Amino acid sequence: MGGSVNVAVKGLLDEAVLKKMLASIDVLVENVYGRRGKAYLRENLPRYNQAAQYGRWVVLVDLNDDAPCPPPLVATWLPGRNQNLHLRVAVRAIEAWLLADREAIAYFLHVPQAKIPQQPEAESNPKVTLINIARHSRSRGIREDIVPREGSTARQGVGYNSRLTEFVMKYWAPERAASCAESLKRSLASLLRWKNE
Numbered sequence: 001m002g003g004s005v006n007v008a009v010k011g012l013l014d015e016a017v018l019k020k021m022l023a024s025i026d027v028l029v030e031n032v033y034g035r036r037g038k039a040y041l042r043e044n045l046p047r048y049n050q051a052a053q054y055g056r057w058v059v060l061v062d063l064n065d066d067a068p069c070p071p072p073l074v075a076t077w078l079p080g081r082n083q084n085l086h087l088r089v090a091v092r093a094i095e096a097w098l099l100a101d102r103e104a105i106a107y108f109l110h111v112p113q114a115k116i117p118q119q120p121e122a123e124s125n126p127k128v129t130l131i132n133i134a135r136h137s138r139s140r141g142i143r144e145d146i147v148p149r150e151g152s153t154a155r156q157g158v159g160y161n162s163r164l165t166e167f168v169m170k171y172w173a174p175e176r177a178a179s180c181a182e183s184l185k186r187s188l189a190s191l192l193r194w195k196n197e
Contacts, residue, residue: 004030005056008048010038013161014094016168018060021184024174025192030055038062045077045087052084058191059085062093063183070183086194091183096126097174098164100181104171105130109146110139121181131156 005022007029009015019029033048034041041061048057067073070089078087090097099105099120106113115133123129134146134157145159157163178185 004028005058006031006033006048006051008032008034008041008044008057008059010041010061011035011161013164013168014060014062016165017094017097017172018058018088020168020172021174021188021191022058025188025195027191027195034059038064042077049078049080049082049085052082055084056194057085059087060094061087061089063089063091064093086191088187088191089183090187091121091181092123093126095130095164096120096123097177097181097184098167098172099123099126099130099133100177100179100184101172102180104173104176105167108167108171109134109142110137118180121183127156131160 005027007015007018007022009018009032012035015032015035022029034044038061041059045059048059051057061073061077063070063073067076070091073089074087078085081087099116102113102116102118106116111133115136117123117129120126120129131147134142137143142163144157145163146157148154148157174184174188178188
């Protein structure tokens with residue numbers, strides 16, 4: 001993989017997660033693309049795939065309910081993948097990978113570790129799970145930032161991304177989280193093999 005790669009993500013939280021993953025295997029991020037949601041990422045994937053002729057790329061996307069597991073999503077999104085582009089899929093959402101570092105997320109959210117699911121990838125909506133856990137936080141600041149205000153139509157609190165990006169940067173350990181998140185474990189192993197090719 002060399003010393004650096006270009007990456008494409010749907011948003012800032014995914015960017016922080018992917019950068020931390022790559023840093024854990026000593027790969028630097030050169031440029032970041034996307035950051036405009038999942039539909040934009042899919043629309044531009046052919047361009048990234050074409051650009052991979054000239055350098056290595058890593059694209060990170062949530063599985064959500066788009067497919068039963070990552071391989072069908074990869075086959076649909078990228079039927080003619082350039083070998084220099086790596087498409088990694090979080091099951092079901094990036095929040096599952098955050099919840100998988102159970103001790104760290106419990107500490108950060110100020111909740112007992114028993115409230116964190118042992119198999120976060122089995123949650124139907126890990127983002128909602130995380131927000132509901134944050135509702136029970138002993139920290140008023142966590143509750144105000146992560147949980148949407150009562151009566152609001154928002155799906156998350158106003159400080160959701162900034163708080164969880166802080167968590168990723170300061171506390172989240174990809175290797176530790178991989179023990180409770182199979183798609184993260186596979187992603188790290190695959191990226192490491194790719195780096196060493």
